[in-house]
Amino acid sequence: MNIVVCVKQIPDPADPGALDPETKTLKRDVKLILDESDSYGVEMALQLVDEAGSGEVRLVSMAPNNEMSGLRTALAMGAASAVLVSDDALAGSDALSTAKVLAAAINRSEPTLILTATESSDGYTGTVPVQIAEILDLPAVTFAKEISVNGDVVSVKRQTEEGYDEVECPLPCVVSVTAGVVEPRYPSFKGIMAAKNKPVEELDLAGLGIEEGTVGWAGARQEITEIAEAPEREAGEIVVDEGDAHERIMAFLDELKVL
Secondary structure, X not given: OEEEEEOOEEEOOOOOOOEOOOOOXXXXXXXXXXXXXHHHHHHHHHHHHHHHOOOEEEEEEEOHHHOOHHHHHHHHHOOOEEEEEOOHXXXXXXXXXXHHHHHHHHHOOOOOXXXXXXXXXXXXXXXXXXXXXXXXXXXXXXXXEEEEEEOOEEEEEEEXXXXXXXXXXXXXXXXEXXXXXXXXXXXXXXXXXXXXXXXXXXXXXXXXXXXXXXXXXXXXXOOOOOOXXXXXXXXXXXXXXXXXXXXXXXXXXXXXXXX
């Protein structure tokens, strides 16, 4: 079983850096780390390969400046190899452009299964996984909390607000993994040392056969028009029970149309 996992490398949330005042986007000229959301997909893939008894996990990432610190972390977890797409013309890419680039890189590997996070920690669009599936003309299952493979069929427990749905679809397919459903392994010292020698194929747009002007700022269909600080949380109302607290709480909930 050969599994491709899409991983994003992002600025450290503890020190995310600054925003570019002209483009209103996050500057990415700093060291990037593995998005925690993607670590669950990497772990899920490693477990599936272990259960199958054969195959490997291959990573696909798109990042500026040929940055691969986050990739090395995922390789240290146990992934066998990686593909890194880096090109100055990718700056400003929206979700659809990102999906086009990742799909082109994924298509080179001919995987049995493609895993992603449900959404990135710095973008939160949640649209890239299904866009990749549409571009590759593959079925997609979202919000997976549990995955099993039996022959040419993948079975997924898809998390919902009320529990989970049991979904089956043929392979190959794209499955997005919900954060927190597995415990990502911590890279060992041996794994960290081994990761330094694992192959990372570096590609640009020409290497993927994608024309400049179709991605990046030139091809973006989204525009950031304004950035504002999130409002501070207001102090809540303290209800002192003088025998009528239940009535006041009921009235408050009714005002919020909760009842």
